[in-house]
Structures are given as C-alpha cells and as structure tokens.
Amino acid sequence: MVLIFLSLLLFLGAPTVRGSDKPNILFVLIDDMGYGDMGYTYPEIKKNITTPLFDKLASEGLILERYYTLPLCTPTRASLHTGRYAIALGIETEVFQPYTKECLDRDQILLPEVLRANGYATNLVGKWHLGYARWDCMPCTRGYDTAYGYTQGEIDYTSHKISGYNDFYFCEEDGDEISWSILPNSTQKYSENLFTSRIKDLVEDHNCSQPLFMMYTMQTVHSPFFAPDAYYNMNCLDKGNASCVRQAMLNAAQDSLSEVIESYKEAGMWNNTLMIVASDNGAPKSRFASSLPLRGWKSTFFEGGVRVPAFLYSPNPEILVPRGSTSCYIHVTDWYSSIIRWTGGWEAFTEISKVRKSQIDSLDSIDLSGLLFTGDKHNCLRDEILININPVNEDAAYIKGDYKALFGVQALTELTQCETGKRYAFGEHCVNWNITRLFNITDDPFETNDLSETHPDVLEELKETILHYFDELEPLQCTLADSVGAFPTEVMHYYLPFDFEGGIIPDWATYAHDPPSFH
Numbered sequence: 033m034v035l036i037f038l039s040l041l042l043f044l045g046a047p048t049v050r051g052s053d054k055p056n057i058l059f060v061l062i063d064d065m066g067y068g069d070m071g072y073t074y075p076e077i078k079k080n081i082t083t084p085l086f087d088k089l090a091s092e093g094l095i096l097e098r099y100y101t102l103p104l105c106t107p108t109r110a111s112l113h114t115g116r117y118a119i120a121l122g123i124e125t126e127v128f129q130p131y132t133k134e135c136l137d138r139d140q141i142l143l144p145e146v147l148r149a150n151g152y153a154t155n156l157v158g159k160w161h162l163g164y165a166r167w168d169c170m171p172c173t174r175g176y177d178t179a180y181g182y183t184q185g186e187i188d189y190t191s192h193k194i195s196g197y198n199d200f201y202f203c204e205e206d207g208d209e210i211s212w213s214i215l216p217n218s219t220q221k222y223s224e225n226l227f228t229s230r231i232k233d234l235v236e237d238h239n240c241s242q243p244l245f246m247m248y249t250m251q252t253v254h255s256p257f258f259a260p261d262a263y264y265n266m267n268c269l270d271k272g273n274a275s276c277v278r279q280a281m282l283n284a285a286q287d288s289l290s291e292v293i294e295s296y297k298e299a300g301m302w303n304n305t306l307m308i309v310a311s312d313n314g315a316p317k318s319r320f321a322s323s324l325p326l327r328g329w330k331s332t333f334f335e336g337g338v339r340v341p342a343f344l345y346s347p348n349p350e351i352l353v354p355r356g357s358t359s360c361y362i363h364v365t366d367w368y369s370s371i372i373r374w375t376g377g378w379e380a381f382t383e384i385s386k387v388r389k390s391q392i393d394s395l396d397s398i399d400l401s402g403l404l405f406t407g408d409k410h411n412c413l414r415d416e417i418l419i420n421i422n423p424v425n426e427d428a429a430y431i432k433g434d435y436k437a438l439f440g441v442q443a444l445t446e447l448t449q450c451e452t453g454k455r456y457a458f459g460e461h462c463v464n465w466n467i468t469r470l471f472n473i474t475d476d477p478f479e480t481n482d483l484s485e486t487h488p489d490v491l492e493e494l495k496e497t498i499l500h501y502f503d504e505l506e507p508l509q510c511t512l513a514d515s516v517g518a519f520p521t522e523v524m525h526y527y528l529p530f531d532f533e534g535g536i537i538p539d540w541a542t543y544a545h546d547p548p549s550f551h
Contacts, residue, residue: 054151054243054375055351056305058292059367061112061247062285062341063105063159063254064330066315068322069282070341077325080275085286086309086343093307093345094409095357100417100431101313101364103330103337105185106161107420108312108364109249113162113174114140115368115397117418122506125424127185128161130195134509135163136174141387144175146372147245149381153177155234157227158249161185172203172210179203180230181249182223189223189251189258222260223251228288232295240301243375248292252285257320259284274319303348306405308367310342327479333419333429333438334479344404353406360403360412361431369397370404396504418501423462423508430498434474435487437494440464460499470494 067073071083072090102108106127107118113136118124121137128134136142144154156171156179163169164183171179182192182199192200200218204211218226231248238244252259259280268276289309296302314337315321316330328334342362346352372378378392398414419429419436427440440463470484470491484491 055346055348056244056246056296056301057147057152057371057375058246058296058305058307059248060289060307060309061109061158061249062309062311063250063252064313064315064321065253065311065341066321066323066329066336067326067339067341068324069253069278069315073341074325079322081279081282083282083286085290086341089307089309089345090343091356092354093343093352094355094404096310096342096344096362097357097359099310099340099342099362099364100338100419101311101340102420103313103332105159105312109160109162110136111363111365111396112367113142113144115143115365115395116140117365117396117420117501117504119418119421119501120396120504120506122509124420125422125508128163128509130184130197133165135165135169137506138168141381141385141391142175143368143371144171144245144247146175146378146381147375148175148177149384150372150376151380152243152245152375153238154245154247155179155231156247156249157181157230157234158247159185159251160249167210170203172205176247177205178234181227182251186254186256187223187251188256190220192218192223222284224284224288227251228291231292235292235295235299235301238299238301240299244301250285250288252288253278253281253315253321255316255318255320257281257318263287278320278322304351305346305348306351307345308342309345310364311340313337314340325478328442333427333442335436335473335477338419338429351405355409358403358409358412360400360409361414361417362400362404363396363398363414363417365395365397366400366414367397369395369399370401373399374401374405416497418498421463421498421501421505423505426462426464428463428498430494431473432494432497434472435483435490435494436471436473436479437484437491437498438469438471439495439498440467442467442469460502462502462505463498465495 068079069081070086071079071081072087072095102111102118104127107123110121110123111118114121121140148154154176156176158181160171160179160181160183167173180202183201184194184199187194187199192198198214200214202213227248227250231246234246257277259277263280263283264276265279268279270276293302296305314323314328314330323329323336326336326339328336330337344352381387400413403409403411403413415433417431419431421428425440427442429436429438468484468491469482470487471479471481472483473479
C-alpha cells in the first residue's frame with residue numbers, strides 16, 4: 033500500500049519545473065468529509081482517526097478555517113462550477129436523482145469553460161452529479177475536455193452500480209466531436225484506484241507547455257461505507273467497527289492523493305501546481321462519519337452541515353505563500369471568480385462567446401484571489417454568506433459578521449425532495465419566520481447558546497437581509513420520474529445521456545441481456 037510511503041513522499045525534493053507560465057490547478061473535492069474526519073481540525077479534541085498526509089499538506093499551505101458550502105453535494109458542485117448560490121439555479125432543496133431530467137442550467141457559464149478559453153486543458157475524474165439526462169447535461173459539453181467516473185450521487189465502490197444499474201463512463205470532447213464509452217476497464221475494481229490510475233495517465237500524457245486543470249471529485253468518504261482490505265490499519269481490522277471502516281476510507285483517500293502527487297512530480301509539474309483540497313458538505317448522520325465538534329450534519333444548515341475542512345497547498349511559494357490559516361469567511365462560490373481572475377480573467381472567454389456583462393456582474397462569487405493565493409490572510413473581503421433558502425422545508429440560514437441566523441424547523445433529517453407538479457410558495461412566505469435561532473459563531477462556533485431572544489434587533493436585521501435574496505429564487509427543479517417512462521430498462525443497463533425529446537438511445541448502449549464486460 034502506498035500509504036506507508038507518505039512520510040517519504042512528503043520530504044522528497046520537488047523536480048525542476050517544466051511547462052506553462054500559468055500554474056496547474058489540482059482541485060480535490062472529497063465527498064462528505066466532516067470536521068471530525070480531518071486530523072488538523074480542532075486537534076485538541078480527541079478523534080478516532082488520523083490523516084497524516086492531509087495534516088502535513090495543510091500545515092505547509094493555507095488552512096481555510098471558515099469555509100462554507102451548501103448542505104448537499106449537487107447544490108455545492110453547482111455553486112462551485114457557476115459562482116451562483118443554489119437558489120439562483122433552482123436546485124437548493126435536494127440532490128439530483130436517478131431516472132430524472134434534472135440538469136444544471138445550460139445558460140450558466142461553467143468554470144472549466146472559462147479556463148479552457150484561458151488556455152487550460154480541463155479534465156474531470158470522479159463524481160459529476162450535475163445532470164445526465166441529455167447529452168448537453170454531461171461534463172464534456174460543459175467545458176471539460178475529458179471526464180471519467182460516474183453521474184449519480186453514489187455508486188457501489190466495486191460494482192459501480194446504483195439501484196441495480198451501472199454508472200461508469202468516459203467521455204472526450206475533441207473540437208465538434210464528443211466520444212463516449214461505458215464501463216471503461218472498470219468491472220469489479222475499486223473506484224478510487226481507477227480514478228487514481230486515470231489521473232496518473234492524464235498527467236503522464238499531458239503536454240507541459242499547456243496548463244492543466246484537474247478536477248478530482250473523490251468518491252470517498254461517501255456511503256456505502258467501504259474500503260478494500262489493504263487500507264485497514266493492522267490494529268483496526270474489524271469491518272463491523274465504524275472507526276476502523278472510516279479510517280480505512282481515509283487511508284484510501286490519502287493513498288490516492290499520494291500517488292497523484294507523485295505522478296505530478298515525475299512529470300515535472302508539481303512545482304508549478306496549486307492544489308485545493310475541500311469537502312463538498314458536512315458528514316452525514318452516521319456512526320461511520322463525524323462533523324464533531326460542530327453541531328448538525330449533512331443536509332442541515334447548522335455548522336456541521338455547511339462548514340467543512342478546506343486548505344490550499346503548493347510547493348512553490350511564488351504560487352502560494354504558506355501562511356498557516358485564515359479565519360476569513362470563504363464560500364464555495366468564491367472559487368469561481370478567484371480562479372478565473374488568477375488564471376487570466378474573462379477577456380479570452382468573452383472574445384469567443386456571447387456572454388453578457390450582466391451575467392458576470394450578477395455572480396454571488398467574490399474574487400478572493402489575493403487573499404487566497406498571495407495576499408494578506410487577514411484582508412477579509414466577504415462579511416456575509418447566504419447559507420440557503422429552502423422553500424420545501426420552509427427554512428433559511430444566513431451569516432453576517434459574527435452572527436448566524438436560522439429560520440424554520442431545521443429538522444435534523446435528510447432534506448425533503450420537492451414534488452413534481454406541487455406549487456411551492458416563493459418570496460417571504462416560503463420560510464417559517466416564527467421559529468428562530470441566532471448564534472454568535474465567532475464566540476460560539478458549536479452553536480450552543482441561542483441569542484434570538486436576547487438580540488432581537490440582530491435577528492431582525494439578518495432577516496431583512498435574507499429578504500433581499502428572494503429576487504434570485506428560480507423555479508425548483510423537482511424529481512421528474514413520471515417524465516422518464518421506462519428509463520433505464522431491462523434492455524438499457526446504464527445511466528447515460530438520453531435525448532428524452534427524441535427518444536434516442538445510441539446503439540452501443542442497448543443490450544438485450546446482461547451488459548458486456550469491458551477490459
């Protein structure tokens with residue numbers, strides 16, 4: 033197992049830099065990692081896990097102490113790719129489901145589209161979860177040169193199935209042509225190992241004269257909670273022990289990242305690379321996961337659902353100045369403007385597209401490139417974050433300065449799926465303002481002391497600010513199973529792009545019996 037060589041890897045000298053003047057960007061998005069799953073977060077609190085590689089990289093880079101996402105993965109991934117709050121995309125209430133027509137708005141300009149215009153090769157490896165129903169929902173039509181992985185929220189780690197159907201694909205965009213394949217060399221192989229191998233191949237074959245944007249969206253540490261035997265610690269082999277399983281999954285994630293880093297070094301690319309590591313939301317409510325010591329978990333608006341581990345690292349101080357940590361507010365939308373500004377701005381993209389200035393000006397993203405990469409870590413440019421507004425659960429949450437207000441029940445359960453055909457209230461009536469909570473999250477980051485009765489003026493001020501965001505609310509994309517008919521079926525064993533309007537299924541995706549094996 034490569035993990036045993038982590039300490040050696042971290043102290044190896046970086047090879048001579050080769051290639052582009054622009055830095056490579058390696059964005060590692062870990063699935064469902066909470067504060068209790070990372071060793072360096074609140075180290076004074078005893079945890080049953082260790083993350084030596086993550087801890088080492090974070091300590092030598094920049095730790096984002098107050099980094100916020102959406103409470104679920106589809107909204108977070110959409111906000112990362114568009115620079116917009118989920119309420120502006122109509123996907124604030126749920127994750128995209130199998131058998132549906134849900135798709136990230138085609139009018140949105142995605143981050144890899146702009147990076148491609150700025151000269152970058154763009155690759156996605158791992159989870160997509162931003163729509164698969166039509167060809168133009170898939171990543172290779174949304175700015176990625178290639179994509180390899182799965183389309184849904186989760187799959188089995190070795191069979192790569194969900195709900196009995198296969199979900200593993202490869203696509204490549206080459207000019208006006210897009211090629212597709214299914215189950216590429218993946219049968220009964222651990223998905224994280226496949227992703228690692230894919231990235232290593234991409235790096236090895238990459239022309240270093242062109243900067244590389246690699247979006248690595250790990251499957252770990254998402255359910256189903258599993259890791260191969262090789263990743264279990266010798267003193268913790270019990271697969272019925274939640275701590276043993278979680279540690280094995282974290283070992284697999286670190287092992288994968290270790291191999292990826294080594295491949296960048298061997299290609300002479302590491303010294304010209306910025307790496308961003310972040311979770312997509314808090315840990316789920318499960319004995320196999322932890323957002324402790326924060327309150328709540330995935331799907332809630334409490335800190336445990338939306339405040340997650342994140343850090344930046346580069347071996348090159350000219351790319352990233354090592355600065356310990358920053359306590360400035362940073363939201364997942366901010367990667368969009370910050371990365372675009374840092375890699376050349378909008379000029380190249382606007383020259384080849386019909387993007388309107390209003391589209392850029394209406395972003396929720398804030399350019400924090402100076403703060404994040406080279407500037408003063410105390411120069412905080414963001415002082416507010418809209419956590420979310422959910423018309424289905426009738427709740428909302430908002431941060432302003434030291435204070436965080438929560439309205440509505442905030443039920444500690446999975447978010448309710450919106451129902452097809454049901455009309456939900458929009459505007460101020462879509463939130464239950466009668467149930468309130470207010471916390472000073474600077475003094476009380478664990479949200480134990482409700483100040484709503486003692487600070488009614490602060491609560492009212494934050495409520496009034498939330499009301500200004502209702503103009504951004506877009507119609508909800510609800511589960512549309514009744515529109516899909518019999519898809520997939522016994523003759524269609526795959527989750528694949530499908531032209532619902534024309535009813536087109538490509539010949540190579542149709543099989544009368546069991547799907548073939550690809551080796």
